[in-house]
Amino acid sequence: MTDTSSTRPAEGDVRAPRRGVLRRVLRFLPLIAPLLLWAVPCWVLLYGGQHWPLPVTLSGTALSVLGLLGMPVALARGYGGRHQDRAAVLGSVLLGTAWVLFTWSVLLGVVLRLALTAAGAGDGQGRARAVTWAVLGVSAVLLAWGYAEARRVPRVRRVEVPLPRLGGGLDGLRVVLVTDTHYGPLDRARWSARVCETVNALDADVVCHTGDIADGTAERRRAQAEPLGTVRARYARVYVTGNHEYYSEAQGWVDLMDDLGWEPLRNRHVRVERGGDTLVVAGVDDVTAESSGLAGHRAHLDGALDGAGPDLPVLLLAHQPRFVDRAAAAGVDLQLSGHTHGGQIWPFHFLVRLDQPAVAGLSRHGERTLLYTSRGTGFWGPPFRVFAPSEITLLVLRAAGA
Template identity: 80%
Template sequence: MTHTGNTRPADGEARATRRRRLQRLLRYVPLVAPVLLWAVPCWVLLYTGQRWPVPVTLAGTVLFALALIGMPLAMTRGHGRRQRDRAAIVGDTLLGVGWVMFTWSVLLGVPLRLVLTVAGVGDGQGRARIVTWAALGVTSVLLAWGYGEARRVPRVRRVDVQLPRLGAGLDGVRVVLITDTHYGPLDRARWSARVCETVNSLEADLVCHTGDIADGTAERRRAQAAPLGTVRATRARVYVTGNHEYYSEAQGWVDLMDELGWEPLRNRHLLLERGGDTLVVAGVDDVTAESSGLAGHRAHLAGALDGADPDLPVLLLAHQPKFVDRAAAGGVDLQLSGHTHGGQIWPFHHLVRIDQPTVAGLSRHGSRTLLYTSRGTGFWGPPFRVFAPSEITLLVLRSPRPSS
């Protein structure tokens, strides 16, 4: 069965407007976000009629205050110039805890209290305490479950994709997509090896990594990335850079992937041939590459397709889904992307939608171009995934004229 997802026309101007709004908003995030993340749940859980004993209120307030101060300090020490992994783990974990607690103290605070009032359950103090325990309970369950989801080997998601221009000889080509592995402060070398074992079990013709390999330089994260060298494919293993490579000496990652036997498709293509038919497999640098200042790094679709027969179907690797506007204009048949993590921690996907045309799954753009957006194989920052499961994607390409 062929999955086509939601069809939505490309609307570059509207997306550009949303991106400008997001950029303006992001200027204030470092100042406002920590205060909101910790002050709001502190108020909802401790100061909205609960009348806890004074020691409980003071202890709770101190914990929230320590989190408010400690989170940005730990993240600065962990992700700033010092690059202290232990500090990064503390800061990232607090960020995830704060986001989940903020979300559910807000979502449960007013509605649950209203329901309890209508139902005549308890007095004001009793209802306020029920809200507190409910929010803490939901937060604890989601964090425990989300941690397990983030650290597990992703489930395999199979998607059949019909490409009208795909020749019959290529019907059934198996393409495995991994992306956003984000090797980082938490050592995931064993996890990486298990992911690669799962990829190998899928017997892929083509294996793709669409960027954001790690948070940190290739030298620093080499041990976690090394298992990628064990990945097998009958035709090729290909890789394109993500935006996080450009925070961590991108050329070092390009060189390491080449050393591990992957072909970095830096604005170029290769040909996948089978049964007398040919598929163009192209890749572009991430859209942030040009602003990185690295010589020769930029997203250049024309360069990637230079010399390719325009009558052949094109599979394009581009880290960010928003590159699909250019892909559609260039006649690409299928773009594979990551970057969004599916939102990673619900309901963050609503913010992702401001910057990207899709969050996850298969979608159509223009008359020809399909886009598959992976939720990602690993996780960024907070070691939690809530209602946004990770994935290893098996895309089976289908021709409208399958061979007999």
């Protein structure tokens, strides 16, 4: 089954200022987000008319303050210069927990309270306490389920993609997409091996990894990444960098993937030939590469397509969906991306949508170009996935008239 959605209209002079304002507002989120994430649930659960006994109120407030102060400190120690894995895990768990509590405090704090009031159920304190227990119950269930969803081997998602320029000899070509594995503070070497076993069972012609392999250097995360060397593909195993590679040592990841038998497509392409027809498989560095200051790293689509031939169908690997504007302008047939995680923890996808033209699934951009955005194979930061399941994607390419 194929998910399809229309891309947003091309942004002209009217849309550009709005996006500029949104991005300026988003710059202040790191300052106000922690306060909101902890203060709103604290108020809804403890102070919104419940009149809990004083020890309960004081204990709950103390926990909220500890979360508010401890979360940014742990995240800074874990993902900053110190790279302390235990701190990263603690900060990530606190972040995910706070986000879920915040979301459902807002939703149930308004919706359930209004519903109970309209139904005339209980007095003010009774309704407030009902909201508290509902928020805690829903949050606990979602966090437990979200943790299991994040840690399991992703389900395979099969998508048929029609490409009018694809030659009949390539009809049915099986392309497997893995992305955003994010090997990190939680050791997932066994999970990595099971993911690779699942990929190998798909009998792929081409296997793609569209970046964000890990958080940390290749040397530090090598044990988790090494199972990627066991992945099999009939014609090619190809890889492009994501933005997270540029938070550590991107060239180290390029070198390691090369050592593991993958072909890093750093602004270049390879050809897949079958039945007398050819598919160009191209790749570009992530759009953040140039600002990283790493010599020779930048997203250069003209270089990736140089010598490809204007009449050949092109499959492009680009980590971020927003690269699709350039891909469409160049006449690319299909772009494969990740980066969004499908929002990872609902309803974060609404914020992702402010920065990216697609969050998940297959979408059309321009007259020719299709974009497939994966929800990602792993997870970043909070070890939770809520209403945004991870995936290993099997894309079956179909020729015109097939």
